[in-house]
Amino acid sequence: MRPALLGAMTPEEILETLQAGEEKLEAARRLAQLGMPTRKSEAYRYFEIEPLMERDWEPVQIGGEIEITESERQIVITDGIVTQLPRDVEVQVACSSAVDLSGKHFDPLYYLSHLMSPEIISIRFRRDEKVTIVHRFTQPGKLLAYRTALYLDANVRVQVEERYEGEQACGALVLGGYDAFIARDARLSLIKDQTLREGDYTPILSHRIKVDTQASCDWHTFDFGAGNGLQLVDVELHEHATIDADHLLYATDHCRRGTVSRIVHIGQSSTSNQRAKNILAEKARGIFDALIKVEHTGKYTKAHQNSKAILLNDGAYMASKPQLEIYIDDLEASHGSTTGQLDEAQLFYLRSRGIAKEEARKMLILAFANEIIDALEDEALRERLHASFETAYWGQTQVSCMETCHGCEETALGEKA
Amino acid sequence: MSQTVMNIKNLHAKIGTKEILKGLNLELEEGKVHAIMGPNGAGKSTLSKAITGHYDIEVTDGEIDYKGQNIVDWEPEDRALEGIFLSFQNPVEIPGVNNAYFLRTAVNAKRKYEGKEELNAAEFLREMKKLVEELGMKPEMISRSLNEGFSGGEKKRNEILQMMMLEPDLIILDEIDSGLDIDALRAVSEGINKMKDGKRSFLVITHYSRILDYIEPDYIHVLKDGKIIKTAGPELVAELEEKGYGAIEEA
Numbered sequence: 001m002r003p004a005l006l007g008a009m010t011p012e013e014i015l016e017t018l019q020a021g022e023e024k025l026e027a028a029r030r031l032a033q034l035g036m037p038t039r040k041s042e043a044y045r046y047f048e049i050e051p052l053m054e055r056d057w058e059p060v061q062i063g064g065e066i067e068i069t070e071s072e073r074q075i076v077i078t079d080g081i082v083t084q085l086p087r088d089v090e091v092q093v094a095c096s097s098a099v100d101l102s103g104k105h106f107d108p109l110y111y112l113s114h115l116m117s118p119e120i121i122s123i124r125f126r127r128d129e130k131v132t133i134v135h136r137f138t139q140p141g142k143l144l145a146y147r148t149a150l151y152l153d154a155n156v157r158v159q160v161e162e163r164y165e166g167e168q169a170c171g172a173l174v175l176g177g178y179d180a181f182i183a184r185d186a187r188l189s190l191i192k193d194q195t196l197r198e199g200d201y202t203p204i205l206s207h208r209i210k211v212d213t214q215a216s217c218d219w220h221t222f223d224f225g226a227g228n229g230l231q232l233v234d235v236e237l238h239e240h241a242t243i244d245a246d247h248l249l250y251a252t253d254h255c256r257r258g259t260v261s262r263i264v265h266i267g268q269s270s271t272s273n274q275r276a277k278n279i280l281a282e283k284a285r286g287i288f289d290a291l292i293k294v295e296h297t298g299k300y301t302k303a304h305q306n307s308k309a310i311l312l313n314d315g316a317y318m319a320s321k322p323q324l325e326i327y328i329d330d331l332e333a334s335h336g337s338t339t340g341q342l343d344e345a346q347l348f349y350l351r352s353r354g355i356a357k358e359e360a361r362k363m364l365i366l367a368f369a370n371e372i373i374d375a376l377e378d379e380a381l382r383e384r385l386h387a388s389f390e391t392a393y394w395g396q397t398q399v400s401c402m403e404t405c406h407g408c409e410e411t412a413l414g415e416k417a
Numbered sequence: 418m419s420q421t422v423m424n425i426k427n428l429h430a431k432i433g434t435k436e437i438l439k440g441l442n443l444e445l446e447e448g449k450v451h452a453i454m455g456p457n458g459a460g461k462s463t464l465s466k467a468i469t470g471h472y473d474i475e476v477t478d479g480e481i482d483y484k485g486q487n488i489v490d491w492e493p494e495d496r497a498l499e500g501i502f503l504s505f506q507n508p509v510e511i512p513g514v515n516n517a518y519f520l521r522t523a524v525n526a527k528r529k530y531e532g533k534e535e536l537n538a539a540e541f542l543r544e545m546k547k548l549v550e551e552l553g554m555k556p557e558m559i560s561r562s563l564n565e566g567f568s569g570g571e572k573k574r575n576e577i578l579q580m581m582m583l584e585p586d587l588i589i590l591d592e593i594d595s596g597l598d599i600d601a602l603r604a605v606s607e608g609i610n611k612m613k614d615g616k617r618s619f620l621v622i623t624h625y626s627r628i629l630d631y632i633e634p635d636y637i638h639v640l641k642d643g644k645i646i647k648t649a650g651p652e653l654v655a656e657l658e659e660k661g662y663g664a665i666e667e668a
Contacts, residue, residue, distance in 0.1 A: 344472055345509045352469050353523035353579060354497035367513025
């Protein structure tokens, strides 16, 4: 299947080609309307999408009899199928063929992944939970498309930690993402940790997040490594809804990696804070193409957006494009972007105390990244991500608790007292 | 006669295209306190930067002999490991780098260089806390980011804390008294005086004589237009106070 060919088809032809049911006609219509992405498409301008769209892929066939095993607080999805469910956690996992597609996502591949998914994995949270969702890919060189929907009932607080395992799926293309529906007064924390090596699978994860009245979403993404990947997100904020989106990117080698987002303030008094920190080494290209749109109905919005990038080598490149599109007067909004190198004065200060240049550079890079990692409330998670970042940057982790917490200091100081 | 710890000979240095040091000669004796005084723009801070290997400075001629070796081409960290310490006039803020973690890395780099065993977190923190108390610093300084949001006085105390932990052989204090109130000045001076052991040398760079009431100098050097134009004993301070730098002529 060559995705690029779908661009010239009518919605009916798309459905027929992808053998999708009539319930997906709306998705086919939107795909036909948007067209398949090319290098001229706004969302994919800085990402090399054409070779992926032109290639003749063998799709991964999803289906068949699967034995589901039990696990500790972990939902495992292997090649688009749920293979493990948590023992003591009350979530409902069901496969349903349709999801509300009324949001008008900007990304055509969001619709393609819906059209290619025979079923959607729907996870409903009825009470406060903390779970890990492991996305496991095993089939090399194929195209895997599947969708996951998260439903949070009113008033619940849920933390979802996302992990990706795909060492075996080299050369694959993964089209996926979440459709998250956060009901009134609920709160979703979504933490994604994804390290890609050169030649690994390429994830194009296209999310839609609907944050209902007085609900909130904390979305933290940690993208590290030398592999290509893109996350695209379309967020809808209703009255008094909030999103805090933090992105830490450490990209190296020749990869292209980053975030394309659109946050739309629909309801009044909604708030968005989006921060991106990007560290780019060798010939890597970082992408932060983010739009905050405030509709006529979005009175008293607060919207802030900022991107900072450090280029560690001459060949590294940051495509940073923060944008505001505002249709009202009563609001508070800001956006900014900086790209530079490590601060020479800071580097000299550390070296003047006898710290070797490479060690000093590492300390400054960790410090730059720490702001995003330290924003996580969960201490164990913070520590794991410090280690994950250091492993991606340094090849090993030497993170000690003095870098990540102050518990041992207190213990040491307490001993004396 | 004391031994010479540093001998600067005919030092020419520039920042960008502007020559700041124009044939500076200076000999620092082991165990002594040398004060460098001079008007604004004379090259006092440039001298401290040239000694520590700052990236802004290009040494175009001359030598900086330290413990018998010319260190002009040495990396800043190598100079520090050999015992040169600069207390910065304006210490830079480094958000995200924990003060204790930074200082432990520096202390252990030096210990490793000297062939000593590295300190573990608990040993290090005990020592650090003791000195933090001595310097009248708030305990939370230990876990805060390096110099971030510190007041002028807190930054200077933090410099002295680093100095005490690193135990250097040659200490350069660049305008250590600037921005300090009387209590902070006293605490900082006490810290410095405690470091005097008859072996360790000090180079105190200052505009005003105030700090020299607290740290008694052995020698006063007047730096003007990129050269040392006069060297004398502590009695020179009174003359400078009275007549100003303008009255001092090149010897």
